[in-house]
Amino acid sequence: xxxxxxxxxxxxxxxxxxxxxxxxxxxxxxxxxxxxxxxxxxxxxxxxxxxxxxxxxxxxxxxxxxxxxxxxxxxxxxxxxxxxxxxxxxxxxxxxxxxxxxxxxxxxxxxxxxxxxxxxxxxxxxxxxxxxxxxxxxxxxxxxxxxxxxxxxxxxxxxxxxxxxxxxxxxxxxxxxxxxxxxxxxxxxxxxxxxxxxxxxxxxxxxxxxxxxxxxxxxxxxxxxxxxxxxxxxxxxxxxxxxxxxxxxxxxxxxxxxxxxxxxxxxxxxxxxxxxxxxxxxxxxxxxxxxx
Numbered sequence: 001x002x003x004x005x006x007x008x009x010x011x012x013x014x015x016x017x018x019x020x021x022x023x024x025x026x027x028x029x030x031x032x033x034x035x036x037x038x039x040x041x042x043x044x045x046x047x048x049x050x051x052x053x054x055x056x057x058x059x060x061x062x063x064x065x066x067x068x069x070x071x072x073x074x075x076x077x078x079x080x081x082x083x084x085x086x087x088x089x090x091x092x093x094x095x096x097x098x099x100x101x102x103x104x105x106x107x108x109x110x111x112x113x114x115x116x117x118x119x120x121x122x123x124x125x126x127x128x129x130x131x132x133x134x135x136x137x138x139x140x141x142x143x144x145x146x147x148x149x150x151x152x153x154x155x156x157x158x159x160x161x162x163x164x165x166x167x168x169x170x171x172x173x174x175x176x177x178x179x180x181x182x183x184x185x186x187x188x189x190x191x192x193x194x195x196x197x198x199x200x201x202x203x204x205x206x207x208x209x210x211x212x213x214x215x216x217x218x219x220x221x222x223x224x225x226x227x228x229x230x231x232x233x234x235x236x237x238x239x240x241x242x243x244x245x246x247x248x249x250x251x252x253x254x255x256x257x258x259x260x261x262x263x264x265x266x267x268x269x270x271x272x273x274x275x276x277x278x279x280x281x282x283x284x285x286x287x288x289x290x291x292x
Contacts, residue, residue, distance in 0.1 A: 115279035160264030204267035210259040
């Protein structure tokens with residue numbers, strides 16, 4: 001006997017289950033429960049999607065704000081850097097102004113202390129070769145400068161001889177400095193008052209020579225002793241410092257000793273000088289009858 005298929009043999013049971021399921025569905029629709037479930041599902045899906053969109057939007061907004069804030073910080077940083085540079089420049093400028101004022105005050109006071117009329121001038125150029133060295137200053141015949149006038153300077157509280165005027169133009173003059181080969185000055189050892197002759201060696205980096213000092217005074221000399229102008233022949237004012245003793249050598253073939261000097265003035269840093277007119281009194285001299 002042929003066996004029936006499972007579905008055919010149990011058709012009645014399947015039909016019953018189907019009818020029960022259909023009855024439940026119809027009941028649910030009629031009660032509105034199924035609709036409520038769909039609304040809930042839709043709400044959940046929508047709210048989840050909305051949260052995701054809000055999160056993405058917030059992240060993008062925060063990123064944009066961060067970029068804006070970073071750009072703002074960069075601008076503020078650049079402004080602060082510029083202000084700092086300006087401040088540092090002002091500090092340097094103020095420092096230079098204070099130094100310049102101190103130099104000018106020092107020079108003015110020295111100028112007023114001299115017995116003779118004098119002219120302050122700036123060095124505007126330097127000419128150097130193996131045979132001749134010179135400075136050019138911004139004062140000439142128009143200002144009262146004449147040939148052979150002595151030139152002095154004050155530097156860091158010390159004053160000394162620079163040289164003399166050898167050529168005069170209308171608005172400029174040429175100075176032969178102390179270290180030039182052709183510059184020779186009658187000088188004295190300040191403490192012993194012995195007289196000799198000081199000459200240059202052609203370079204500001206080389207010492208000066210002092211000759212014609214007798215051997216007999218060697219025991220009275222010391223390194224650092226000051227050499228000053230003698231004032232003889234009226235070429236230079238008397239007792240103006242020239243240099244200090246840096247070396248003393250005994251010459252076997254001579255009765256005199258060879259002395260080397262370090263100049264009082266540092267020519268490599270020299271910027272301003274004072275030209276002295278020994279033929280005229282200083283109307284601006286400090287002291288009795290002068291301006292304080």
